[in-house]
Amino acid sequence: MPDLTAITPHDPPRKLRPLSLGATLIVAALCALAMIWLNESTHRRITAALQSIQQLHSTRTTINGLARALLEAESSQRGYIITGDREYLTPYNAALAETERLLKDLTAQAPAAMAESDAMTSFVSLLSQKIGEMALTVRMREEERPEVVNFVVTSNVGLQQMRAFQAQGNALRALAQSLVQTKRAEIYRLLNVSRFGLAAGVLAAFLAFFLYVNQIRATRRADAQQQALLEAERDALESQVRERTSRLTELATHLQQAVEDERAHLARELHDEMGALLTAAKLDVARLKSRIPPGADDFTDRLQHLTETLNQGIALKRRIIEDLRxxxxxxxxxxxxxxxxxxxxxxxxxxxxxxxxxxxxxxxxxxxxxxxxxxxxxxxxxxxxxxxxxxxxxxxxxxxxxxxxxxxxxxxxxxxxxxxxxxxxxxxxxxxxxxxxxxxxxxxxxxxxxxxxxxxxxxxxxxxxxxxxxxxxxxxxxxxxxxxxxxxxxxxx
Ligand SMILES: Nc1ncnc2c1ncn2[C@@H]1O[C@H](COP(=O)(O)OP(=O)(O)O)[C@@H](O)[C@H]1O
Ligand SMILES: [Mg+2]
The missing domain is CATH 3.30.565.10 (Histidine kinase-like ATPase, C-terminal domain)
Structure with missing residues (x-):
C-alpha cells in the first residue's frame, strides 16, 4: 500500500525556497513601504538642497547689491566732500539706507555655513569700517575741517578699504559658489540613491512574486502527487473489495451448490433405502394377508391398519423427497x-x-x-x-x-x-x-x-x-x- 506519510507538500527545492502567500504579501508590502520611504526622504532632501541653492543665489545677489550700494555711497560721499554740494547727500543717504537693508537681508538669507564663516565676519566688519569712514569724512566736511578732508581725499585709505571689502565680497561669492556645487553634488547623489532604490525595490518585488509563483507550482505538484497516491490507494482498495466480493460470491455459490447436492443426496437415500424398506414391508404385509386363517378378523383389521400406516409413510417420504428436490x-x-x-x-x-x-x-x-x-x-x-x-x-x-x-x-x-x-x-x-x-x-x-x-x-x-x-x-x-x-x-x- 502506498505510504501517505511520505507526501511532503513542500519538496525540498533545488534552487530558491518558495514563499507562502502570506510571506509574499509581507515582502511586497515591505518593498512598497521601503520605496515610498526612500522616495519621500530623497524628495525632502532634494527640495532642501534646491532651497539652499536658491538661498545661496539670493545671498550672492545681496552681496553684489551691497557692493554696488557701497560704491554708490562712496561716489556720492566723494562728490559732497569735493564740492560741498549737499545735493550729493541725498543719493549718499539713500545708498546707505539700501546698504543697511541689504545687510539685514544678508544676515537673514545666508545659510549657516556662510553666516558663520570668517569671510562673512570680515565682510561685515569691512563694510561697517567703510560706512564709518564715510560717515566720519562727511561729518568733518560739514564741520568745515579741510585738513582732514584733504587727508582723506589725498590718502588712499578709502581705496584700500574698498579693495579689501571687494576682495572679501569675492571670497564670499566663491564660498557661495562652492556651497552651490556641494548641494548640486548632493542632489545628483540623492537622485542616484532614489534611482537605485527604486530599481532594487522593483527587483525585490519581482523576486517575491517569482518565489510566490514557485510556491504555487510546488503546492500544485504536491497536490497532484497526493491525488495520485490517493487514487492509487483507492484503486488498490477497490480491487481488494472486488476480489473479496468475488471470493464471497464464489463461497455463496459453493454453499448453495452444497445445499442442493446434500438435498439431492438425501432425496436419493430416502428414495432408494427408505423406499426399498417400505416396499419390502408392504410386500410382507401382503403375503401375511393371504395367509390369514378365516375368522381372524381382529388380525385382518390390524394388518389393514398397518397397510394404511405404511401407505402414509410412503406418501410422507414422497412429499419430503419432492420438497428436497x-x-x-x-x-x-x-x-x-x-x-x-x-x-x-x-x-x-x-x-x-x-x-x-x-x-x-x-x-x-x-x-x-x-x-x-x-x-x-x-x-x-x-x-x-x-x-x-x-x-x-x-x-x-x-x-x-x-x-x-x-x-x-x-x-x-x-x-x-x-x-x-x-x-x-x-x-x-x-x-x-x-x-x-x-x-x-x-x-x-x-x-x-x-x-x-x-x-x-x-x-x-x-x-x-x-x-x-x-x-x-x-x-x-x-x-x-x-x-x-x-x-x-x-x-x-
Ligand atoms: N411478499 C412479501 N410481502 C411482505 N413482506 C415481504 C414479502 N417478501 C419479503 N418480505 C419482507 O422482506 C423480509 C426479507 O425476506 P427474506 O429475505 O425472504 O427473509 P426471511 O424470509 O428470512 O425473513 C421479510 O422479513 C419480510 O419482512
Ligand atoms: Mg424468506
Missing part, C-alpha cells in the same frame, strides 16, 4: 412443476394463485433457479404478505426468460430489510450466478412483485462461477430418478 422438474418439466407448486401452495395457504406460464427453453440449472425463486417468493407471501391474490408468470423471450411473482398483500420496503434475512439475497445470488438479474418492486401497502430475468443462452459465466454452473447441471441430471409410482404400484394394496 422436485422430481417433477426432471420428469414433467418446469411449467408443470411450477403449476404443482402453486396449486399446493394455494391449497395450503388458502389463497387464490393464478398462473400464466409459457414453456421456456433453459438449462436444468436455470430451471432449478427459477423453481427455487418461485418457491421462496411463495413462502414469503405465506409468511408475511397477508395477501388475497397471487400471480405467477413465466415468459419466454428470444434471449431470456422472465419469471415474476406478485401479490396484493401489505408490501414492504426493499431498502430496509431485516439484518438476518437471507431469502431475497439468496434469490438474487442464485439469479446473478446464472448471469441474470433480480428486481424487487415493493412498497408498504401496495403489495410486491419479484421479477427474475435469466438469459436463455447464459452469458459466459465468470470463470469462478463456471465450475459451479457445471456442477449444478450435473447434479440436476444426477437427480433424475425413476418415478415412484411403478414401484409402489407393484406393491400390493
Amino acid at each position: 422436485p422430481s417433477s422438474l426432471t420428469n414433467l418439466g418446469l411449467v408443470a412443476s411450477l403449476e404443482i407448486l402453486c396449486r399446493e401452495f394455494a391449497d395450503r395457504a388458502a389463497l387464490q394463485v393464478d398462473t400464466a406460464l409459457e414453456p421456456v427453453d433453459l438449462d436444468p440449472a436455470s430451471e432449478l433457479t427459477i423453481y427455487r425463486v418461485v418457491q421462496e417468493a411463495l413462502t414469503n407471501i405465506g409468511k408475511y404478505a397477508q395477501a388475497k391474490k397471487v400471480m405467477v408468470t413465466l415468459k419466454n423471450y428470444v434471449y431470456h426468460a422472465e419469471v415474476s411473482v406478485s401479490d396484493d398483500g401489505i408490501g414492504f420496503d426493499p431498502s430496509r430489510l431485516p439484518q438476518a434475512s437471507h431469502g431475497l439475497v439468496g434469490m438474487q445470488h442464485r439469479i446473478e450466478a446464472s448471469g441474470g438479474r433480480l428486481d424487487i418492486n415493493a412498497a408498504r401497502g401496495r403489495g410486491s412483485r419479484i421479477t427474475g430475468t435469466i438469459p436463455r443462452r447464459a452469458a459466459k459465466p465468470q470463470s469462478a462461477l463456471a465450475d459451479a454452473m457445471a456442477t449444478m447441471s450435473v447434479s440436476a441430471q444426477s437427480y433424475a430418478m425413476p418415478p415412484e409410482a411403478p414401484t409402489e404400484a407393484a406393491a400390493p394394496g
Whole structure:
C-alpha cells in the first residue's frame, strides 16, 4: 500500500525556497513601504538642497547689491566732500539706507555655513569700517575741517578699504559658489540613491512574486502527487473489495451448490433405502394377508391398519423427497412443476394463485433457479404478505426468460430489510450466478412483485462461477430418478 506519510507538500527545492502567500504579501508590502520611504526622504532632501541653492543665489545677489550700494555711497560721499554740494547727500543717504537693508537681508538669507564663516565676519566688519569712514569724512566736511578732508581725499585709505571689502565680497561669492556645487553634488547623489532604490525595490518585488509563483507550482505538484497516491490507494482498495466480493460470491455459490447436492443426496437415500424398506414391508404385509386363517378378523383389521400406516409413510417420504428436490422438474418439466407448486401452495395457504406460464427453453440449472425463486417468493407471501391474490408468470423471450411473482398483500420496503434475512439475497445470488438479474418492486401497502430475468443462452459465466454452473447441471441430471409410482404400484394394496 502506498505510504501517505511520505507526501511532503513542500519538496525540498533545488534552487530558491518558495514563499507562502502570506510571506509574499509581507515582502511586497515591505518593498512598497521601503520605496515610498526612500522616495519621500530623497524628495525632502532634494527640495532642501534646491532651497539652499536658491538661498545661496539670493545671498550672492545681496552681496553684489551691497557692493554696488557701497560704491554708490562712496561716489556720492566723494562728490559732497569735493564740492560741498549737499545735493550729493541725498543719493549718499539713500545708498546707505539700501546698504543697511541689504545687510539685514544678508544676515537673514545666508545659510549657516556662510553666516558663520570668517569671510562673512570680515565682510561685515569691512563694510561697517567703510560706512564709518564715510560717515566720519562727511561729518568733518560739514564741520568745515579741510585738513582732514584733504587727508582723506589725498590718502588712499578709502581705496584700500574698498579693495579689501571687494576682495572679501569675492571670497564670499566663491564660498557661495562652492556651497552651490556641494548641494548640486548632493542632489545628483540623492537622485542616484532614489534611482537605485527604486530599481532594487522593483527587483525585490519581482523576486517575491517569482518565489510566490514557485510556491504555487510546488503546492500544485504536491497536490497532484497526493491525488495520485490517493487514487492509487483507492484503486488498490477497490480491487481488494472486488476480489473479496468475488471470493464471497464464489463461497455463496459453493454453499448453495452444497445445499442442493446434500438435498439431492438425501432425496436419493430416502428414495432408494427408505423406499426399498417400505416396499419390502408392504410386500410382507401382503403375503401375511393371504395367509390369514378365516375368522381372524381382529388380525385382518390390524394388518389393514398397518397397510394404511405404511401407505402414509410412503406418501410422507414422497412429499419430503419432492420438497428436497422436485422430481417433477426432471420428469414433467418446469411449467408443470411450477403449476404443482402453486396449486399446493394455494391449497395450503388458502389463497387464490393464478398462473400464466409459457414453456421456456433453459438449462436444468436455470430451471432449478427459477423453481427455487418461485418457491421462496411463495413462502414469503405465506409468511408475511397477508395477501388475497397471487400471480405467477413465466415468459419466454428470444434471449431470456422472465419469471415474476406478485401479490396484493401489505408490501414492504426493499431498502430496509431485516439484518438476518437471507431469502431475497439468496434469490438474487442464485439469479446473478446464472448471469441474470433480480428486481424487487415493493412498497408498504401496495403489495410486491419479484421479477427474475435469466438469459436463455447464459452469458459466459465468470470463470469462478463456471465450475459451479457445471456442477449444478450435473447434479440436476444426477437427480433424475425413476418415478415412484411403478414401484409402489407393484406393491400390493
Ligand atoms: N411478499 C412479501 N410481502 C411482505 N413482506 C415481504 C414479502 N417478501 C419479503 N418480505 C419482507 O422482506 C423480509 C426479507 O425476506 P427474506 O429475505 O425472504 O427473509 P426471511 O424470509 O428470512 O425473513 C421479510 O422479513 C419480510 O419482512
Ligand atoms: Mg424468506
